[in-house]
Amino acid sequence: MTSTSPAQPAEKHVAPQADHGDPARGWIARIAEGRAWLFLAGLIICFEIWSRLAFGATFVLNPFNLQSIAIFAVAPLLLATGQTFVIISGGIDLSLGFIMGLAAVIAAHATNLAGAAIPLPLAMLAGILASVIVAGVPGVINGLLISRLKVPPFIGTLGMFGVARGAAFLLAGGTTVPVQNSWFALLGNGRFYGVPYLVIITAVFVVVMHYLLSQTRFGQHNYAIGANVQAARRSGIDIRGHILRLYVLSAMCAGLGGALYAARFTAGAAQAGEPLLLDSVAAVVIGGASLFGGSGTIFGTVAGALVIAVIQYGLVFVNVEPFWQFIAVGVVIIISVLIDQAQRRFSGARQDE
Amino acid sequence: MNSTNQTASLLEVRNLSKHFGAVRALNDFSMAVRPGEVVALAGDNGAGKTTLIKAISGVFQPTGGEILLRGKPVTFATPQEAREKGIETIYQDLALADNLSIGANIFLGREPVRKAFGFLPVLDRKAMAEAARETMKRLDFHVSRMEAPVSNFSGGQRQAVAIGRAVYWDAQILIMDEPTAALGVPEQRKVISLIHQLKAQGRGVIFISHNLQDIFAVSDRIVVLRRGIQAGERKISETNHDEVVKLMVGG
Numbered sequence: 001m002t003s004t005s006p007a008q009p010a011e012k013h014v015a016p017q018a019d020h021g022d023p024a025r026g027w028i029a030r031i032a033e034g035r036a037w038l039f040l041a042g043l044i045i046c047f048e049i050w051s052r053l054a055f056g057a058t059f060v061l062n063p064f065n066l067q068s069i070a071i072f073a074v075a076p077l078l079l080a081t082g083q084t085f086v087i088i089s090g091g092i093d094l095s096l097g098f099i100m101g102l103a104a105v106i107a108a109h110a111t112n113l114a115g116a117a118i119p120l121p122l123a124m125l126a127g128i129l130a131s132v133i134v135a136g137v138p139g140v141i142n143g144l145l146i147s148r149l150k151v152p153p154f155i156g157t158l159g160m161f162g163v164a165r166g167a168a169f170l171l172a173g174g175t176t177v178p179v180q181n182s183w184f185a186l187l188g189n190g191r192f193y194g195v196p197y198l199v200i201i202t203a204v205f206v207v208v209m210h211y212l213l214s215q216t217r218f219g220q221h222n223y224a225i226g227a228n229v230q231a232a233r234r235s236g237i238d239i240r241g242h243i244l245r246l247y248v249l250s251a252m253c254a255g256l257g258g259a260l261y262a263a264r265f266t267a268g269a270a271q272a273g274e275p276l277l278l279d280s281v282a283a284v285v286i287g288g289a290s291l292f293g294g295s296g297t298i299f300g301t302v303a304g305a306l307v308i309a310v311i312q313y314g315l316v317f318v319n320v321e322p323f324w325q326f327i328a329v330g331v332v333i334i335i336s337v338l339i340d341q342a343q344r345r346f347s348g349a350r351q352d353e
Numbered sequence: 354m355n356s357t358n359q360t361a362s363l364l365e366v367r368n369l370s371k372h373f374g375a376v377r378a379l380n381d382f383s384m385a386v387r388p389g390e391v392v393a394l395a396g397d398n399g400a401g402k403t404t405l406i407k408a409i410s411g412v413f414q415p416t417g418g419e420i421l422l423r424g425k426p427v428t429f430a431t432p433q434e435a436r437e438k439g440i441e442t443i444y445q446d447l448a449l450a451d452n453l454s455i456g457a458n459i460f461l462g463r464e465p466v467r468k469a470f471g472f473l474p475v476l477d478r479k480a481m482a483e484a485a486r487e488t489m490k491r492l493d494f495h496v497s498r499m500e501a502p503v504s505n506f507s508g509g510q511r512q513a514v515a516i517g518r519a520v521y522w523d524a525q526i527l528i529m530d531e532p533t534a535a536l537g538v539p540e541q542r543k544v545i546s547l548i549h550q551l552k553a554q555g556r557g558v559i560f561i562s563h564n565l566q567d568i569f570a571v572s573d574r575i576v577v578l579r580r581g582i583q584a585g586e587r588k589i590s591e592t593n594h595d596e597v598v599k600l601m602v603g604g
Contacts, residue, residue, distance in 0.1 A: 153479055215475040217464045224450040231448040235462035236433050294452040 032343035036287045036303030039332060041304055043307060047314040054318060059067030063194060065317065070199045071264070073309035075100070077302060078257035079273065080287075081209045082250030084301045087284050090226040090293025091153035095142060095160035096254040096280060099135050100273030102168035103258025107131035108177035108268030110208035114313055115181050124183045128259040136248050136254025138164050143244035157247075161277075168270035177268040198260050205256065210296060210298040222246065226293030250284070280330060286336045307332060361424060363388050363557040364409070364440070364526050369418035371404050373416070378404040380581040381449040386526060386557035391548060393568040393589075394561045396578035397601055402561050405578070406528050407557075411435035441524035443515045443532060451504035455496060456481030458503055459488065459518045488521040489513065492550055509540030516547055520554075527551060528559045533567050545571050565594050579603055 044060050051059035079096045111127030114324045138160050145156040190197050213219040221242055224232040233239050262268045287304030289296025311328045362385040371379040386392050396402050408415045411429030419426050422438055429435040449458050460481050467477040482499040489496055492514045503514055512532055519527050533541040548571045551558055557558045563569050569589055577584045577600040585600040
């Protein structure tokens, strides 16, 4: 739809004509929305062909590969799930990586401490719970800074990035904290019919988050705030309360990521999430969210996180120098944003706001 | 014809003042809106139009005077309170969330929720779409694809959505701030026809515009503000452009 063409004849009634059923636009929009899944399919096909030509072996039909990719994707996906909510609201959370590190250290300490007093499985649960709750603290501070003191999210969470980083290293004494708990180790490395427990936990969590974003008033308000915060405020939505809950939610996602990291490596490390922050933003963007806020889905982010994991694991599998991973992920992010821009232009979305 | 005083006023403003320090943005201003009446508010920039509508819609507390709703004095601490009493303001920049559907915009902040599987609360999108379709039909606005985001619609159609929201929540008084300002000519006509619909439904409309053509096309009366005071009030049928301009600039 080209913006209100003056050539249109004036009508007596308010008739909606131009908005519907333009098949070309519907088609482009659908491709743009599902682009992360198309990327994923394309990548898997590429690696399959590459693998067969180079080694005469299958890539995607090898269960070990699938397990590895899924495990690879768990931590970035947990961060990206929280990040999806934040980015849809028009913000960004740069502190998630080190909140995850902090949570991993807390999980290790808490599990060890609790293990001395209560049975191991309970100690494991206590450790996970403690890490998620402690992760909420920087989330509360982020939320208060952004909602009450009007600190821009980029700056507020950048400050928290430093604070969480320092706190995590202090608590860890500058090293990794090993966990002495067989249940915790089992959680991190066990499998159920070949599917790692970590992957099952993450899948369940992601479905719950999808529900929260797509089916609840909280999710609906999140989209509205991202699109037009004035409109949301005038509609009586409690913006400050929402923003606070939002950053606590994203921090707790990172907290769960930290706990699962500690389970996987049976150790907590302050730098656990350091390389994952940008991956989380990349997963959200590849998944179809706009950094300007107002759009994005959890399942898009799942595809985005899988794209990154497949690139990283696939390039190692076909024996390419690991530095190419960065280039490949970077190229995918840029292509993804270009598709988003093109789709906006075609769909006639108003650019003036 | 003296019948105007026989219908009870929907909204009446008596001797309303709003002072910002020494600045008298609004001074001893009175006006009334009756059911099914469109009252245009005209005046140059800085004449006090915005101050007046902000006082009526609960954004500002007036310094003096009173606001009467169906004859009863009311005060609004917040815009929400004004809205709950049936005074809805439709802003120039529309206040729609572009990425959401018409239904979601109408219910923004007041979304209906149903229980899926008997326990899980989920948004009742079907009810929202249904109510939206009904509401838009009452405004003679027929939409085939209710799930489309409002960014797909044109300026006039979006204005209709904003008005539809007010109608759905049963606003009795709609304050419209320059509703035609950002629109092309055909779109302006659509909005004018929407205002006629509101009038036919017995609602009161306060219509703020710089465009005398629009004012004369849709209003029953015109109230002119100049430097915070009421500079004149005319029936549209008994005045003309020249007189209104004179009132506005104080000639």
